[in-house]
Amino acid sequence: MTQKKFLITGGAGFIGARVCRQLLELGHQPIVYDAFVQYISPFESFYQKFLEWRFKGIREQVIFERGDTRDKYDVHRIITKHRPNVIIHLAALPIADFSFEHPEETVSSILLGALNFLDSIKDQDFVERFVFASSSMVYGDFLEVPCPEDHPKKPKDIYGGTKLAGAVLVET
Ligand SMILES: NC(=O)c1ccc[n+]([C@@H]2O[C@H](COP(=O)([O-])OP(=O)(O)OC[C@H]3O[C@@H](n4cnc5c(N)ncnc54)[C@H](O)[C@@H]3O)[C@@H](O)[C@H]2O)c1
Secondary structure, three states: OOOOEEEEEOOOOHHHHHHHHHHHHOOOEEEEEEOOOOOOOHHHOOHHHHHHHHOOOOHHHOEEEEOOOOOHHHHHHHHHHHOOOEEEEOOOOOOHHHHHHOHHHHHHHHHHHHHHHHHHHOOOOOOOEEEEOOOHHHHOOOOOOOOOOOOOOOOOOHHHHHHHHHHHHHHO
């Protein structure tokens, strides 16, 4: 199999680190692009331990780049530097409860981040695929469980609404 370069925004997080491990097992090169932010209290934080656990045994094989998806110039820099074949866009404020208190940060981290990447790759033919992480919060109250992917979308809060807007942005 041909080795591909995967740029994973938010790649240092809970899901991103697992994605990196899986990509390495499949023979690909993961590149983590992450602002290394945490949304829990710094006084209760195990952040450094989380990073050590998540990248145990694979740290040297992953390329780490610090950066913020809301900074369009830095996004452009990282795209032109690494020329990834696939972008897995996970970086976002990930906690629905937190989004009530920080609506602007929610919107900028979910929408502006996605927009900057879409804009930066629109003329780059080396990018084969762009993957956007949505959320079950786009559905609102589930009418059936398990909730099918084509369930009606009726988000009830800013987090779900912004994730839905992000998915629409990516599809257009
Ligand atoms: N964990 C879940 O159960 C779940 C469920 C549904 C959807 N998701 C989505 O999956 C994605 C990843 O979730 P997770 O649980 O791994 O979250 P996480 O908080 O563990 O990881 C998110 C990562 O994104 C980074 N980040 C945040 N804002 C950034 C920015 N502006 N620029 C660069 N990096 C930034 C953080 O530093 C962090 O490393 C998110 O988009 C989240 O909304 C997660």
